[in-house]
Amino acid sequence: MVKPIVDEGTPEQRWRAWPAMSAWPPLALDPAEPPLVVAPHPDDEILGVAGLMAMLGRADLVAVTDGEASHPHSTVHSPTELAAIRRAETTEALSRLGLRGTAVHRLGQPDGDIHESIVTKELTALLTPGRWCLSTWREDGHPDHEAVGRAAAAACAATGARLLEYPIWTWHWAAPGDPAVPWHRARRIELTAEARFAKAAAIAAFPSQIAALGPAEADAAILPPHVLARFTRPFEVVFT
Ligand SMILES: [Zn+2]
Numbered sequence: 001m002v003k004p005i006v007d008e009g010t011p012e013q014r015w016r017a018w019p020a021m022s023a024w025p026p027l028a029l030d031p032a033e034p035p036l037v038v039a040p041h042p043d044d045e046i047l048g049v050a051g052l053m054a055m056l057g058r059a060d061l062v063a064v065t066d067g068e069a070s071h072p073h074s075t076v077h078s079p080t081e082l083a084a085i086r087r088a089e090t091t092e093a094l095s096r097l098g099l100r101g102t103a104v105h106r107l108g109q110p111d112g113d114i115h116e117s118i119v120t121k122e123l124t125a126l127l128t129p130g131r132w133c134l135s136t137w138r139e140d141g142h143p144d145h146e147a148v149g150r151a152a153a154a155a156c157a158a159t160g161a162r163l164l165e166y167p168i169w170t171w172h173w174a175a176p177g178d179p180a181v182p183w184h185r186a187r188r189i190e191l192t193a194e195a196r197f198a199k200a201a202a203i204a205a206f207p208s209q210i211a212a213l214g215p216a217e218a219d220a221a222i223l224p225p226h227v228l229a230r231f232t233r234p235f236e237v238v239f240t
Contacts, residue, residue: 009172012229018176020183027164027187027238034058035132036161038123038152040144041067041111042086043206043223046093047231048166049134049238050199051191053097060103062126063090064119064148069111070209073218077208079111085208093205097198114144119151120158129160137165137239139180141173164238171230185239196234203231 015021029052037059039045045053045061053059066083077085087106094102107122109115127133135152136145149165156163167174167181174181191199203210210228213219 008226010175011226012171012233014176015171015230016233020176021188021237024183024186024188024237027189027240029056029189031056031132033128033131034060035134035164036060036062036123036126038062038064038133038135038148039090040064040114040136040142040148041070042090043067043093043203043209044136044145044168045134046097046199046202046206047223048136048168049189049236050093050097050202051195051236052134052189052238053099054195054198054202055189055192057098058101059099060105060126061090061094062105062107062123063087064107064114065109065111065144066106067111070222071213071219074213075216076213076219082208086206089206089208093202096201096205112144114147114151116147116151119148120154123152123155124158127155127159127161131159131161132164133161134164134166134238137167137170139170140167141169145169164240166236166238172227182239186237187240189236189238191234191236196232200232203228 037045042063067086068079068083133152133156136149138146138149138153140146153163170181209222212221
């Protein structure tokens with residue numbers, strides 16, 4: 001169900017103070033082939049699983065949209081310009097993760113109006129039995145994240161691929177122990193120091209999202225420091 005993403009959200013200190021997080025089982029990092037990482041918008045894959053991608057040293061990416069709607073009333077950039085900027089940011093982020101050989105499948109779906117059936121078809125063509133498919137969680141609270149999550153789930157069901165869902169906006173609207181979140185399916189990915197460093201560098205490759213485009217309110221940062229704080233943990237979380 002789509003949740004309102006408003007206000008400051010749950011502070012990272014509250015999450016870090018929640019003892020259950022440290023008790024979640026580790027995810028065994030044993031994929032037989034490069035995982036397929038699916039991003040509704042450029043940066044979702046980095047915020048969610050950049051550390052995992054860096055540690056595996058290989059991953060292919062599906063960029064569902066180019067994120068052209070991040071600043072719909074920008075006084076600085078047109079949607080077309082934003083799409084080009086964000087595509088380039090993804091390329092730079094992958095490079096900073098040491099993933100220069102990554103195949104990037106760009107679906108060119110409209111930001112904010114993803115056609116779920118088309119995404120399902122595209123993912124089904126890329127997945128094989130047992131291949132890992134990392135996607136935003138089906139109930140992450142953002143319509144695009146949920147559409148992509150449902151498409152990934154359907155494609156995994158059709159192909160026998162392994163679905164792993166990463167939460168993004170869940171950390172904003174949910175609170176520790178929130179019954180709307182399947183915490184029993186949570187698995188931890190402990191990041192090495194190198195992976196944390198690479199992830200931080202990759203996040204910094206998205207100035208269009210982590211900094212203001214300009215002084216107008218319509219050009220404010222999408223990912224201000226209190227939001228980014230949730231993605232600088234020494235571990236990542238997926239739902240199996
Ligand atoms: Zn997103």
